[in-house]
Amino acid sequence: MKSLEELRAIRERMQRQIDLREQSDEDIRVVVGMATCGIAAGARPVLSAFLEEVSKRGLQHVAVTQTGCIGVCRLEPIAEVYVPGEEKVTYVKLTPEKVPRIVAEHLVNHSPVVEYTIGAAE
Amino acid sequence: MNFVRSHILVCTGTGCSSSNSPRIIQRFEEELLAQGMNQEARVVKTGCFGLCAMGPVVLVYPEGAFYTHVTPEDVPEIVSEHIVKGRIVQRLLHKEGESAETVTSLSETRFYKNQFRIALRNCGVINPESIDEYIGAGGYEALGRALTEQTPQQVIDAVLASGLRGRGGAGFPTGRKWQMTHDAVSPDGVKFVCCNADEGDPGAFMDRSVLEGDPHSVIEAMTIAGYAIGAHQGYIYVRAEYPIAVHRLEAAIGQAREYGLLGRNIFESGFDFDLELRLGAGAFVCGEETALMTSIEGRRGEPHPRPPFPANKGLFQRPTLLNNVETYANITWILNHGPEAFTAIGSRGSAGTKVFALGGKITNTGLVEIPMGTPLRTVIEDIGGGCPNGKKFKAAQTGGPSGGCIPADLIDTPMDYDSLGAIGSMMGSGGLIVMDEDNCMVDIAKFFLEFIVDESCGKCSPCRIGTKRLYDLLCKITDGKGTLEDLTTIEELCRHIQSSALCGLGQTAPNPVLSTLQHFREEYLAHVVEKRCPAGVCKNLVHFYIDPGKCKGCTLCATNCPTKAISGVVRSPHVIDQNACVKCGTCMDHCRFDAISKH
Numbered sequence: 001m002k003s004l005e006e007l008r009a010i011r012e013r014m015q016r017q018i019d020l021r022e023q024s025d026e027d028i029r030v031v032v033g034m035a036t037c038g039i040a041a042g043a044r045p046v047l048s049a050f051l052e053e054v055s056k057r058g059l060q061h062v063a064v065t066q067t068g069c070i071g072v073c074r075l076e077p078i079a080e081v082y083v084p085g086e087e088k089v090t091y092v093k094l095t096p097e098k099v100p101r102i103v104a105e106h107l108v109n110h111s112p113v114v115e116y117t118i119g120a121a122e
Numbered sequence: 123m124n125f126v127r128s129h130i131l132v133c134t135g136t137g138c139s140s141s142n143s144p145r146i147i148q149r150f151e152e153e154l155l156a157q158g159m160n161q162e163a164r165v166v167k168t169g170c171f172g173l174c175a176m177g178p179v180v181l182v183y184p185e186g187a188f189y190t191h192v193t194p195e196d197v198p199e200i201v202s203e204h205i206v207k208g209r210i211v212q213r214l215l216h217k218e219g220e221s222a223e224t225v226t227s228l229s230e231t232r233f234y235k236n237q238f239r240i241a242l243r244n245c246g247v248i249n250p251e252s253i254d255e256y257i258g259a260g261g262y263e264a265l266g267r268a269l270t271e272q273t274p275q276q277v278i279d280a281v282l283a284s285g286l287r288g289r290g291g292a293g294f295p296t297g298r299k300w301q302m303t304h305d306a307v308s309p310d311g312v313k314f315v316c317c318n319a320d321e322g323d324p325g326a327f328m329d330r331s332v333l334e335g336d337p338h339s340v341i342e343a344m345t346i347a348g349y350a351i352g353a354h355q356g357y358i359y360v361r362a363e364y365p366i367a368v369h370r371l372e373a374a375i376g377q378a379r380e381y382g383l384l385g386r387n388i389f390e391s392g393f394d395f396d397l398e399l400r401l402g403a404g405a406f407v408c409g410e411e412t413a414l415m416t417s418i419e420g421r422r423g424e425p426h427p428r429p430p431f432p433a434n435k436g437l438f439q440r441p442t443l444l445n446n447v448e449t450y451a452n453i454t455w456i457l458n459h460g461p462e463a464f465t466a467i468g469s470r471g472s473a474g475t476k477v478f479a480l481g482g483k484i485t486n487t488g489l490v491e492i493p494m495g496t497p498l499r500t501v502i503e504d505i506g507g508g509c510p511n512g513k514k515f516k517a518a519q520t521g522g523p524s525g526g527c528i529p530a531d532l533i534d535t536p537m538d539y540d541s542l543g544a545i546g547s548m549m550g551s552g553g554l555i556v557m558d559e560d561n562c563m564v565d566i567a568k569f570f571l572e573f574i575v576d577e578s579c580g581k582c583s584p585c586r587i588g589t590k591r592l593y594d595l596l597c598k599i600t601d602g603k604g605t606l607e608d609l610t611t612i613e614e615l616c617r618h619i620q621s622s623a624l625c626g627l628g629q630t631a632p633n634p635v636l637s638t639l640q641h642f643r644e645e646y647l648a649h650v651v652e653k654r655c656p657a658g659v660c661k662n663l664v665h666f667y668i669d670p671g672k673c674k675g676c677t678l679c680a681t682n683c684p685t686k687a688i689s690g691v692v693r694s695p696h697v698i699d700q701n702a703c704v705k706c707g708t709c710m711d712h713c714r715f716d717a718i719s720k721h
Contacts, residue, residue, distance in 0.1 A: 001382040002390050004266040007257060014258025020129050021183045021247060029184075034207060051125035051162075063184035064127050066208035 035069035135170030169335015245335030283461035285473035290446030306441035323522025326553030343453035406577035425625035469495025472538035521550020524630035526637025562659035585628030672717035679709035
């Protein structure tokens with residue numbers, strides 16, 4: 001170890017991993033439906049895309065998790081985004097290509113991508 | 123790139139390890155691979171979570187689901203339900219009490235809510251075998267800043283200002299110890315830093331858990347201490363009975379050397395420091411500072427009189443700084459958060475927090491860290507969950523064989539150095555043994571004394587002979603042969619041992635006796651005058667009787683009696699031969715008519 005900078009570089013790299021173990025009510029949660037219907041419709045690449053985007057941008061306090069069948073199988077892959085203090089937003093018929101926009105506009109800038117939501121699809 | 127979205131934390135402390143956690147880890151790794159989740163979920167070995175009674179424990183993030191009593195057979199279900207489908211396995215979640223709701227989040231439990239973790243901050247959070255995770259949690263920052271931005275005196279001033287007192291038991295101000303060792307002149311400039319990890323009190327496992335869960339915090343603090351006092355070599359004296367702690371320390375020292383955080387020219391500051399382990403063979407007296415250093419020198423672990431104090435003439439006759447594991451574990455937190463943050467926690471004269479190993483008749487056996495001054499009631503009733511089976515809390519024993527008892531009527535005593543000292547107990551290293559109505563206080567005093575008699579090194583006669591005589595007198599009482607004069611002799615002998623023993627071990631050895639005499643004198647009197655043990659523990663004072671009115675003559679007791687002490691004819695009342703009875707209580711357990719009683 002030569003310098004504090006070197007130490008801090010390691011810390012930053014590791015912090016992102018350890019952050020996963022810190023829970024707070026301030027966390028944004030992205031929940032991807034991963035039941036049989038979701039997986040058949042392509043939820044796994046969508047989940048991977050979320051993980052990739054979140055990690056690429058180094059977003060902290062974002063948890064990407066999964067859940068079972070939400071009930072509207074025909075609209076899978078589905079992801080729900082919970083931002084503390086805001087209403088839950090349900091995105092439907094997702095593809096990996098749609099994910100970066102959701103991350104950029106909704107998770108970062110708190111403005112839901114209306115055209116991908118369940119409201120727009122119905 | 124790897125996108126891990128879930129961490130599965132499995133406790134690998136001694137408690138959970140002994141209940142199969144290594145196998146659980148292995149099963150998780152196999153299952154994650156089998157179900158194709160090994161890229162998304164990572165298994166992390168951690169140190170002790172504290173809730174040892176519930177082990178093995180598994181914590182799954184990001185949900186923070188806290189699973190208790192996990193078995194290797196549960197692993198496939200956790201992986202397929204929780205990791206693959208995102209459904210928390212409800213049946214394994216931690217429950218508080220019989221009827222309470224399941225709790226998903228760890229921080230919401232009554233066990234954790236009243237705690238404040240400084241020394242245990244990383245235990246159960248990071249992987250103790252990964253220096254990167256320790257650095258990720260802010261580790262080695264304090265060392266880096268101390269070496270590059272602060273003078274040794276500034277470091278000592280911060281420790282002084284924090285009001286930190288030694289966590290090994292005596293409570294000597296840590297900053298003053300550092301200052302004294304810093305100011306001491308060594309004939310050849312050599313000084314040493316030592317860590318006392320020879321935790322020997324029955325029922326205490328705080329230091330073990332820190333070493334197992336966060337070894338780098340001790341290594342970092344010792345290096346800082348070396349810089350502060352001007353030492354370049356440190357020794358950690360750790361019990362050989364702590365194999366996991368020894369293994370993690372060795373691994374951690376190796377990693378620190380690899381990263382250049384131990385060795386030459388640390389942070390290019392020109393400061394050299396290195397650490398070595400010394401394994402103790404399990405002698406209790408080697409936890410006494412002078413005996414510990416004698417043992418490190420390779421000689422027989424016996425204490426010698428002070429002064430000279432280690433700060434002036436310690437290891438190899440050089441000025442030596444010796445602190446306890448938990449004391450060191452507080453240092454980097456203080457330097458990172460500032461001494462003011464530390465003094466803001468705790469009570470007057472006792473800043474910060476204290477870790478207690480909660481054991482005995484308590485529901486949540488485990489490790490707790492509370493702000494100093496927290497009432498004992500909070501620890502017993504809220505954190506500990508009270509005595510199991512609805513029994514009544516009788517007393518808590520702190521400080522192990524050197525400490526004393528806190529009776530139930532003093533349950534609101536704040537847990538800090540001065541309050542505990544005032545009622546004849548002591549903080550001690552942190553063992554907290556809870557006793558309920560079924561414990562006999564004379565028997566407890568005898569237990570601790572027996573420990574001391576075994577562990578006395580034999581160098582001075584007050585300890586070698588005095589504690590043995592004291593033990594004999596207590597045996598006489600529990601045998602039902604005690605007299606009132608014996609009580610006077612006991613007290614007199616206690617005072618003599620206190621004032622004349624060579625080291626702290628002997629001087630404090632009478633404490634459990636004096637403290638039980640002070641708070642439970644009526645129990646001693648019952649043994650001596652009435653020849654009766656109120657708790658029904660002392661075998662020679664207990665007699666089993668069969669109530670002829672209730673006995674149906676079913677012969678169950680007679681069949682099961684191991685010494686054939688019960689005689690009688692079928693369908694008529696049986697009788698116990700008191701001379702043949704070994705008071706095992708088997709008859710009482712087998713009687714279906716509640717006809718057998720204990721007096």
